[in-house]
Amino acid sequence: MKIATWNVNSIRTRLEQVINWLSENPVDVLCLQETKVIDQGFPLNSFENLGYHPYIYGQKAYNGVALISSQPLEDVSMGFCSVLKDLDPTWDEQKRVISGVIDGVRIVNLYVPNGSSVGSEKYEYKLRWLKVLGKYLQQLLLSNPAISMCGDFNIALEDIDINDKVKIENHIMASDAERQALKDVLDLGFADAFRKFNQEGGNYSWWDYRTAAFKRNLGWRIDHHYLTPVIYERAQSCIIDVAPRKLEKPSDHTPVVVEF
């Protein structure tokens, strides 16, 4: 099974690129982040015409996630609150979580808050959000131990996931508290699929639009696939496909594909 994650930074702006990529890179599920469109504006037809089944969870201007599945998904759920019944419903105001089951595997697609800068209001929200994510996954694990979680985590777990031109010290996406919050989540039983196959630095999935970061390969590896043991054991590859980032008017992120 092939699962791809791609923060497309607006599905409407990137539609042609996404459709082209998907045509040449068929996957079982394509997990999109930052679709940046309300559900009525999502280009469902483009994916249906390719034979895919889109499941969308969007909002105006910001955030927004989607699952583009080769076959109908089971038990699709949008947001945290449909899984965590007692959770404050404001946690679902930002559309950052969508999940569904394919061939017995639960796919969880996340757009983790960026956090703006260390110590900011948004940073605190990011940390709290990761705590909620932990509870959400605990709940999901109760009914299904086979989870493939992916998305834009907006966190580089290790220093080798970041180009060395960056002053990592207290940098957003690299601060200790963020990393620890993510590690706490992963301690539920998730392992990084990419690191099963590759121990090298210099592998990035995101390059800032500013300062010509891509041309200078000043990137970050912040888009991940995290797998629970039953899935991790059978994982065969995890590849960052840099090609889409080279196109005209690209997303700042590029797809990452895991096969298991």
Add this chain to the structure above:
Amino acid sequence: MKIATWNVNSIRTRLEQVINWLSENPVDVLCLQETKVIDQGFPLNSFENLGYHPYIYGQKAYNGVALISSQPLEDVSMGFCSVLKDLDPTWDEQKRVISGVIDGVRIVNLYVPNGSSVGSEKYEYKLRWLKVLGKYLQQLLLSNPAISMCGDFNIALEDIDINDKVKIENHIMASDAERQALKDVLDLGFADAFRKFNQEGGNYSWWDYRTAAFKRNLGWRIDHHYLTPVIYERAQSCIIDVAPRKLEKPSDHTPVVVEF
């Protein structure tokens, strides 16, 4: 001599199309309207690299005209006021007029105000602007009887210049007062080059972006070449080149080329 007029609706957005067109359609002078950029932002190099001499007169966001000449122009003048010394300088706040001499022929490039709707403040401005234009041309004619005036006139002089789906009655760009104001100007000795060669309707130079007007050929002929007798007599052709309007992300206007 070949003179082209083209309202490009932003030279920065349309640069590639304009350069491609000019490469395949060399002219002596290309007259641009709605460049929509201040002079520091005008892509001079792109034209210079093609061997042309650009003369620009732009402003922020709106209006803006330019002469792109195959050879250096003489006696280039920007705006009304440099010709009409006693004119209120506010007439040059909107950049709509540029002129220069090539091979003894004065080229006048205009972006006539649109006028918004009949009876509006902007409509009155359009009528007053055309009166000033008349005085401007009178002054120019004193020193040179050979004038080739072109541009986006935002006026369809005859009903056959407008598709018949439009209710012409008091429509902006077709009202009696506008037509009369333009006719008063033309009475100084200008004749419509296009009508020397073509008496048919259905020939348009502008199609509204809205309502799929181009696909349905619901256009207007509002981009004109008006020639004084010495030039008009030797005119050999006047062609509307519809091709650029068929491209992706086109201007709403297409080039009109006169040869004399």
Add this chain to the structure above:
DNA sequence: GGTAACGACG
């Protein structure tokens, strides 16, 4: 429908 400017966000 498609320009541009501006401010917010990343």
Add this chain to the structure above:
DNA sequence: CGTCGTTACC
């Protein structure tokens, strides 16, 4: 740098 939302203009 490059999204979006807004406003203004055509």
